[in-house]
Structure formats: C-alpha cells, structure tokens
Amino acid sequence: MSADEPVKTTKTDWTTKVWDFLTSLKLVVFLLLILSALSIAGTIIQQNKPLQEYYRFYQPGTVALFNKLGLFDMYHSWWFLACLALLAMSITVCTMDRYRGIMAGLRKRNLILDEDLGNSLQDLTTIKYALPLDTVEKKMLELVGKGFSGKPVATTAEDSGRHYFFEKGKYSRLAFFLTHLSILIIFLGALVGSFFGYKGYVNIFEGEMISQLETRAGKIKNLNFQVKCNTFNAEFYPSGAPMDYRSDLSILQNGKEIIRKTIRVNDPLTFEGITFYQSSYGGQPDEVAIDVVNRDGSLKGTVTAPFGQKVDIPGVADKVAIADYQEHHHLPDGSEGGRALDVHVYPEKGEETEVWLLMDNPDYDKRRGGDYYLRVKDLKLKKYTGLQVNKDPGEILVWFGSVMLIAGIMIAFFMSHKKLWVSLRTDRKGRSELTIGGTANKNRDAFAREMEPMIQSLKEVS
C-alpha cells in the first residue's frame, strides 16, 4: 500500500456519492413529489396578483412573509427553479450513467445458441424433422423471416451445427435517450425564451400605427417595422357572448406595406420572429358633445370636449374633462350600467368630482344634485385593438423536445428489442434438429404469444 492511496479513495468516494445521489431513484421521486407539492401550493395561493389584493385574503404579516419567500410568484422563485435545475442535473447524470449499458445492449452478442444461453431463455423449443438440413434451413428462413425481416447473422460452428441470430426493434433501446433528452431540450427552450425573448402588449388605434411596445418586464422595445391597425371588428352572438374579434393589420417597413393580414383569436400574425395575437379591444372617446341641462329640463348649453382636456362648462364657473369610457360599466350597486363615460368635474373652488354618465340612461346624472346636470349628446369613439406580442426564439426547441418526448414514450411502451436464436444440426440418428428460442427486453409475455404461431408453423413443416 502506498501512502497516498487513502486520499485517492476518499476523493473517489466523494464523487461516487454525488454521482449516486444524482442517479438515485429516491432523488427523482422526491423531486417529482416536491415539485408536485409546490405546484399545488401555487394553484392555491393565486399567483402574480397586485400586492394590495393579497391583503384582502391574508394578514399583513403573512403577506410580507409570503412575499419575501416568493410565494406570490413561486414558479419563478429561486427555490422552484433550483428544484427544476436539480431535476435537469439528475436527468443528465442518469443519461450518462445509462449510456454505456444501452449502447452495450445494441451490440450483437451471443450469436450462438449454446447451452448457457438456452438455459436462460424462457421457451426453448426443439423440433425434429425427417428432412435434409438444407430444406429445413430454407423453410426456417422463410417462416422466421416473416416476423423478423432482414438477414440473420449466420454462424457455422464445427461441432454444434449452424446458428442463426435474428433481431428486431434494436433501436427501441434508444427510447431512453429520446424521453430524457427531450425534457432537457424543453428546459433549454424555456431558458432560451426567457433570456432572448420577450412578451409584451400594445394597443393600436384604428388607422394608426406603432413601432414600439412595452414588455411585461416594463422595458420599451423598438421594432424595425411598423404595425398598423386598419380596422378592428367585434361580433357577438344574439346571447351577447363574443363570436369573433378581428383586427386587420398591416406590417410596414420604410413606408411600404409588406404584409396585410386579418388576425383573429387562434390566428396570429408573425413577422421577423415576432408574433402578434388578438388579445383585447376597447374604445377611447375621441370627440364628445355633452349637454348641460338645467334641473327643469331646459338646455343651458352644449360643451365639446376632446379626450383628457379641461373645458369650460358654458354658463357655469365649473370645468369638465373626459377621463375614461367603458363598454360595460358596473354601477356602485354592482348592476350593469352599459356604455358609460367617465368625466371629471372641476368646480371653481374645492375638490374635483368623478361622474359617470350613462349612454342608455341619459338623465342618470340628475341624482347628483346641484343646479345643473350633464348628459351625453354625441360620442365618437376611437376603437383600438389590444395585441399580445411575443418573441420566443426558444419555442422551436420546446416543440422539438415535445415531439421527441411523445415519440420516445411511444417507443418505450410499445416497442421492444426482440432477439431470436435458431440452431440447426443433425442428430446421431441422422434427423435434422432445430432448436429455437428468443427473448425481448420488455413485455416478454407478449413476445411469447407472438412466437407461438411461428413455432407452430415450424412444427408443421414436412
């Protein structure tokens, strides 16, 4: 024993321990269960809501704690991602660990059906014929060839006759790589997407165009083209449920229209790797005419107000500004108020008041009291379409990985590597003797059932 040997052993022990830990089934099962448990927590605690909403459900102390732990955005918290990273490492190490074994399984070994091999096979059958060996060989190749197409490996051994090795589904052993590497590829795709892609949102008014947008992370992205919304249309069923949202979009570059397409939900537009999805819509008051009405019903005057600008109310010292518009306004009592205009009234002295004017209930503002009330006379809406924007260069990897995963699972469950050995020899009495036996790396019962008719027809050869 040399002096440095113990040191070497501890080193090996340490790496072996890590290796064993990463390849252990316990780790995988534990990770799958812990990821499930964490995911469940994430479906119970609503994710990514504005912080103030959580105060309605939890104590302030709990909100602070949960926020610190990352429980409100837990699928992106360091500990959730760490579990996924550990899973990825485990998959990688397991793949490396299994590599040699799987490649060895592909190699042709045991080409000869000898006694040892024969003993290890489940249903070894021996059939004797009163036919010449060559005839039996020809018949055998024909019958077995029906199930195992392709040429067998034939070996002639001096003492024990002729041997044939058939196999099929050899490459089904590679399903392990397909299923496990596919998960890594999907992870990689997700990473590429989060580093090199972005998601954003943009509103485009009819007839207008944009060349930049704000991402979810709050950054401004400049596009090297313009997106123009020619028209937007929403259609509804008689029940009021939405039927179709359509935006007629154009992509322009250097003032020239390059693409024109009407997008709908489920039918987005992609240009230079950036995809625009129909997501929402709305309207903004463009020009509004408001009647100023005395309490007795007589008209005091009419004011025309562009969106967002303070305008004098005729005959009064107050000012008014249009602040918002809603298609479906909810009244304070929770009932549906329909189309409504939000105006701010600025009195000469004192605080501004927010007033909702209902389009379908023109005298609604009368209940506010005061010398006069407001009534919408005419409203021109500027419609806009709301587009979800997505750039994700990792997407293709995700789909590639997904297809690989499905293919791998299918092969793993429904295909197996089947091997069949046949040996032919002449026995002491001069009869031809055929011995046949096979095995599969999976689902041996099904393989035995598959073999039965083949063996039966071999027995019937005469």
Next chain:
Amino acid sequence: MTNSLLFGISTFVYFFAMVLYISYLAFRSDGLGKAATLSLVGGVVVETAAIGMRWYESYQMGIGRAPLTNMYESLAFFAWTIALIYLVLERKFKIRTVGAFVVPFPFIIMAYASLNPNDIQPLVPALQSNWLISHVVTCFVGYAAFAVSFGVSILYLFKARSEKLSPKSPGSFWGFLPSAAALDEIGYKTIAIGFPLLTIGIVTGAFWANVAWGTYWSWDPKETWSLIVWFIYAAYLHARITRGWRGKRAAILSIVGFSATIFCYLGVNLILSGLHSYGG
C-alpha cells in the same frame, strides 16, 4: 331535444350495467357477466348516438361545433370514454370482475352531468380552433385509461389481502377474481396507455395556448394540475421500471394518480379559477 333524451337513456342503461356488474361479482354467474357487458355496450351505443345527435343538432342550429366545449358535454364525453376504454380493456385482458369498480363511473358522471345546463351554446373565439378535438380527445382517453387502472388497483388491494390471509381458496369469492399478479400487470398496462395520451394532451394544449394567447405555458391551475398528474404517473413508471415497484405500492400510486386526475378535471374548475371554459 333528441340528444338530451338519448343522454338520459344512456344514463339509465349505465345504471343498469353497473347493477349487473356488481351482481356478477356477487353471484359469480356467467350469464350475469355477459348481460353486464352487453348492457354496457348498449349504453355506449346509445351515448354514441347522443353525442352524434348533439353534434348534428348544433349544425341545425347554425352553430356547428364538436360537443366537447362545456361542463355538461365534457362530463358526458368523459363517461363515454371510460365506458368505451373499459370495454376494450375488458376484452383484451379478460377482466370482467373489474367492471364493478369501473362501471359506476360512467353512471355517476352522467348523473352529475345532468345537473349542469345542457343547452348548445356557440363557441367563444378562444375555442374556435382545430386543436379543440385533438386536445380534448387525447386528454380524456388518457383520463379514462387512468380510471380503469384505478378500478383495477382497488381490486388488486382487496385481492392481495385475501391471497395473504387465505392463500388457497379456489372456490371462494376471491378465487373468482383474476390473480393479484395479473391485476398488478393490467394496472400497469392501462397506465402505459394513459401516460402517452396525457403527454400528447398536454403538448397539444400547450401548442394551442401558444397559438391563441402567445404563451405555451402560463402556470394556469389547469396546466399546473395536469403537470402534477403527469409527475405522479412518471414517478410510478420510474419506480416500476427501474426499481420493480409492484403490488401494493404501485396500486396506491395509481389510486393517488387518479385522484389527482379527478381534481385536475373537476376540482380545478369547481374550486380554483383559470383559463378553461367549462367551469361555469
């Protein structure tokens, strides 16, 4: 409408089939067993007609869409897939005794479906997609396979206990059931059918979400729960294939897996909120 009437009849026939399967288990009479299978086939035939009729009627109403888009329709389809998949597996694996543990599902589900509004509504824009059918069908056939595995696993637990208590009793009630080893194998094979389908269901769902909303995975409760179900069955398969987990532990995992499946399907809609429409 005709489709409602047919769905009603199929519910009744499923009830009848359930009673027959349970009687078959209780009285061990071959005639009862055949009658049970036959009545379940009848239930499936009637419900197939009901689904077809509903599809046809939606076209007559000028809506024209596959009947897979609200709670009522998805429940009815779920009952139909469980009954159909069970019949296929009963034939393949000769497991008529399992029927008493699986066939109550179609009946209970149809009875529950009848509590939901069943008028034919047109599709909202997000559901107007060719991915609808492939996504829903693969998911539900997968769920149905898990349901059969669940029934087989429960039966396994009973049978394994009886084999332990009284190893040799061929004439007894327990001797009438398939062997514990056979039940264990069938429990696994049904999961081997369900798992690839669930995987395809999740992938088609992700692809569709990406076409409709521009994101293939958003940790929506339904997506998350489908992933949990996937994890549980993945754990089952790994434990079984690499460590030879069989018998009781495998059966319990299969039962846990199906419980999670039911929560993914119903619990998420009833308790949590999310993107899937049939919650209402």
